[in-house]
Amino acid sequence: MSAQTTPTGATPPGKRRIAFASYVDEAYLPGFLALLRSLALSNPRLCLDFVVLYDDLGPASVSAIRRLHPRIVPRRVDPGAYDDYVKGDEGNYLVRKAYFILDVFRITDYDTVIALDTDMVVLGDLDELLGLRDGFGAVEQFFRNGAGNRLNSGLLVVNREYLTGEFAARIDEVGRSGRYELDKHDQGVLNAVLDGDFVRIDPRFNFVKRRLEGDLPVPDDVAVLHFTGRHKPWNGGEVGYGRAEEVWRRYDLSGREFLDAFFALPGAKNPELVAHYGARLVEGFGADRRTLLAVGTALHSTGRYAEAVDVLERARDTEGATDPQFHLAMGRALMAVSRYDEAEAHLLLATRDHAAAAAPFGLLAECAWIRGDARGSVAHARAGLDADPTDRKSGLLLRRARAELEAPAFTGDPAEQLAHVAFYMDDQGNAGDKVLPESVRLSFDADPGPRRWHSVHTHRLFDESALREVNARRGLVIGGGGLFIPDTSPNGNSCWQWNVPDEVMERIEVPVAVFAVGYNVFEGQSYAQRRFTESLRLLVAKSAFFGLRNHGSIERVRDLLPADLADRVVYQPCPTTVARKLVAGWQEPEERAETVLVNCAYDRAGLRFGHDYGHFLSEMAHAVTALGERAEVRYAAHISTDEKFVFDLRREHGVSLPVEPMYDMSNAEVWDTYKRTRLVIGMRGHAGMIPFGCGTPIISLISHPKLAYFLNDIERPEWGVSVHDPRLGAVLTERAEDVLDNHRAALDDVAERQQKLWAVTRDNLAGLRGPLGLTV
Structure with a gap:
């Protein structure tokens, strides 16, 4: 890949960072607390940073906010930044503080910020907002909107191109000039700056109370209800909006009421939320066995293993002592902190549920193997397969432990x-x-x-x-x-x-x-x-x-x-x-097949893709289709679960790919497959490093920092494209076509960079000859 024909650039960005943000003061604190409760109860699988802009919140208020969200990021507003703004009615409470939400545009460490007024409650799924990756999103103003070029600033989806000093300076210039609707405060400033240039969001995401005049019911599809006007529900409300205010009061809950409501929700919940609220419930009010089990499982899934053990210990009541689910969770958590004797005791108790015995038997097989007991591992794995012949862990441990028992003893000189x-x-x-x-x-x-x-x-x-x-x-x-x-x-x-x-x-x-x-x-x-x-x-x-x-x-x-x-x-x-350089008798291919191999990874998918998987899949469909006109695109599955990409691509976009099941190949076959293709586009670290080691050009799909680290080391950061890149499909296609068009130069570039890595390796090995008695 020649430096002359390939665009250069910095390391591709990591996961798209998304945050909510609100300006909060003491007067509007009750509304904000209701907003936080509503967000958790309507979107229990969602847990993002929440930036709290403030100027006068006391310690007790900050503590109340933190109790309702595990990822609060407090940021103090500089009120003096808005002193020079030309303002309207000086007697209006909002005439000064309404502008403080404009500090959202001074936030520079997120890629997307969703700003919410504190007089809102969230009633529906917000995934659509999370998918808005570009531009400035808002709902059109409901009243006095003329040509439809005005937005309501209660909810804003602000992306990276607006989170810059340049845009903040434009806001300041308009604010200080007074060339805006003074009585609209922050909203007036934004409308003057944007002049209608914003992405229209469906009104259900900022459904203003005034649409319900005459005590109309809140429509079922409303996702965010906005209590505009002077009269707020926490201050007595307003005549003619009783049914809307009843909806707000659903979220005006005491601490115990909110926690009980959250844990009563059906379906999956974000483990970070479960752990955060669970800690409050356990310490403040006490929790039943079912809740303790959910909290312990959430702590385990977030890597807080010792805390998981502590919480699950509290479930040792009469009922918990006979509950196989409790013993399974406890056994798994104890294994994670290396308390193996106790873990085995709990896992044996968990096997008493014959319908679900495969899981604890599989863990017992793993626990025995970890402790060097191959025979015990075989026995437990067999029991797991008796309970469920398809249990993957039991099958894996049975093969592993049997192979160890059947391996010939070493008879040489250690x-x-x-x-x-x-x-x-x-x-x-x-x-x-x-x-x-x-x-x-x-x-x-x-x-x-x-x-x-x-x-x-x-x-x-x-x-x-x-x-x-x-x-x-x-x-x-x-x-x-x-x-x-x-x-x-x-x-x-x-x-x-x-x-x-x-x-x-x-x-x-x-x-x-x-x-x-x-x-x-x-x-x-x-x-x-x-x-x-x-x-x-x-x-x-x-x-x-x-x-x-x-x-x-x-x-x-x-x-x-x-x-x-x-x-x-x-x-x-x-x-x-x-x-x-290492494999004896390495043979360079006489020619390379007209193929491009693609690889994706799905372990820890939430950490890899965040909220961008749909975008990634759509962009990859574009790239695969375009590259298919130049070469045969095939899929290199390093592990069977990697094949999810092939299934999803066909189901969502009608694009089919033949699969190379590399997990079934020997090492020699893996090397041979990678050295005979023209280009590898890979997400796994070794889907980049192994083909590179075979002399094959690579482009990395970066969903983990280690891929960018490697590309930086070989001084080719442009060989990587972030899975979050807004133009992923076009960028990937352009760079892949450059490799195919200039293949000889790309091969030479790989060889030159590989030679530098080989020189480092040889020098390090030379220093180890004495300590380790090396002969190579």
């Missing part, structure tokens, strides 16, 4: 082996994670097999037995891959993927090399910071070499270390990126 802590993927698992351990081993030794390597699965408890085995080898390699992530297989010992207690790690006697590990946290994820940091610092101190696979990870990890340890963290590219 001192001739290196131990290797890695995530060893099971059959039909993620193709990238299958290729990775072999690639790491080839960096150190031409023989990646069991004669030269002792395998240590990163998710297995590193106990005294494992320590003895490692100390009998000549060294320990840890990596690669994104092992610094808290949730794939949570444990309480390290709070990252290697399940190692500090006291055992301290007694490792052989040289340790951390090789090409990544800090894989998604935007919005976090660690149990203290425990992870303590484990990380001990690991760095123990290591003869500590290499991370991208500079983004290096920066994040160094921030957690004292200066004397931070300097030990160095760059080591993922060995998959230099595969053709």
